[in-house]
Amino acid sequence: MKKSLKTTLAALLAAFTLFPLAACGNDKPETETGSSSEISSSLPEEPETQTPSQPTTPEEPETQTPSKPEQPVAPTVTYDNYFRCTSDRVNLRAGAGTSYAVLGSAEKGTMYAIIGKTGNWYKTYYKGKTAYFYSEYAAVFSIEESKNEEVEEVLSQAYKLIGVPYVYGAVRLHNGKGKFLSGFTAQKFDCSSLVQYVYYYGADALLNTTTRTQIKQGKYVAPSDLKRGDCIFFTNDERRYNTGIERVGHVAIYLGDNYILHTASDYARIEQISSKRWNYYIEARRFL
Numbered sequence: 001m002k003k004s005l006k007t008t009l010a011a012l013l014a015a016f017t018l019f020p021l022a023a024c025g026n027d028k029p030e031t032e033t034g035s036s037s038e039i040s041s042s043l044p045e046e047p048e049t050q051t052p053s054q055p056t057t058p059e060e061p062e063t064q065t066p067s068k069p070e071q072p073v074a075p076t077v078t079y080d081n082y083f084r085c086t087s088d089r090v091n092l093r094a095g096a097g098t099s100y101a102v103l104g105s106a107e108k109g110t111m112y113a114i115i116g117k118t119g120n121w122y123k124t125y126y127k128g129k130t131a132y133f134y135s136e137y138a139a140v141f142s143i144e145e146s147k148n149e150e151v152e153e154v155l156s157q158a159y160k161l162i163g164v165p166y167v168y169g170a171v172r173l174h175n176g177k178g179k180f181l182s183g184f185t186a187q188k189f190d191c192s193s194l195v196q197y198v199y200y201y202g203a204d205a206l207l208n209t210t211t212r213t214q215i216k217q218g219k220y221v222a223p224s225d226l227k228r229g230d231c232i233f234f235t236n237d238e239r240r241y242n243t244g245i246e247r248v249g250h251v252a253i254y255l256g257d258n259y260i261l262h263t264a265s266d267y268a269r270i271e272q273i274s275s276k277r278w279n280y281y282i283e284a285r286r287f288l
Helices: 002-018 036-042 149-159 191-203 275-279
Strands: 079-085 090-093 102-106 111-113 116-118 121-126 129-134 138-144 219-221 231-234 250-256 259-263 268-272 281-286
Touching (some): 102 129, 111 121, 111 149, 138 250, 149 191, 149 250, 149 259, 191 250, 191 259, 275 281
Antiparallel strands (some): 079 138, 116 121, 219 281, 231 281, 250 259
């Protein structure tokens, strides 16, 4: 009886050892501690909370001060100066002083181009030479220059001839085609030979030999459109009753403001166009 009791106790003890009692009551089961990485990976990731960005304010365009529109530049206006002799028989001298040689004398009303001034003496041209005129006997006036440099060079050549004697039928510089003629001299001109000469040396322009052939050259210009450097053709007392081209008897270079440079009956000069000469007007031509 004792032996069977011992056997029974031994069996119960063995069973208890092999099968421990389950945890009782409200004890929580042990939590296995795993690595932090394992824990985090096992949990669902929460979406990152991003602070909503502020709406971008569009950049304001740079404010530029509007530039003022460019003002048109007024064209430069230049003038040629001239003087009119205010007394009779005023000497033109070789230098600026009374001790210099007399080259000639100016009549009252004659006009000359001013190319300089030394003290009280105006520098000008007379018969192809530089001359000086005492300013006390001069009344100065101005005429607007042309924008065409060739026109101004033609006139510069013409100023040098003021005072040169008029000779009807004077030998021309060339034959109208550039061939120089023997016997020519720059000490005598008629109207058409003077014009031919200054246009050649001022602008390399070849003009014909007479007024009646020169009027066929260049471009026609209406009286209302006359410009400095244009050539004006007139009739004269001898030819005014002729017909056609034979009426043409004179030519002059227009300076502007009703002034011309020409030679007729006495010597090359600057003068205003008289009403009589306007009555003899035929046509104007532009060569430059």
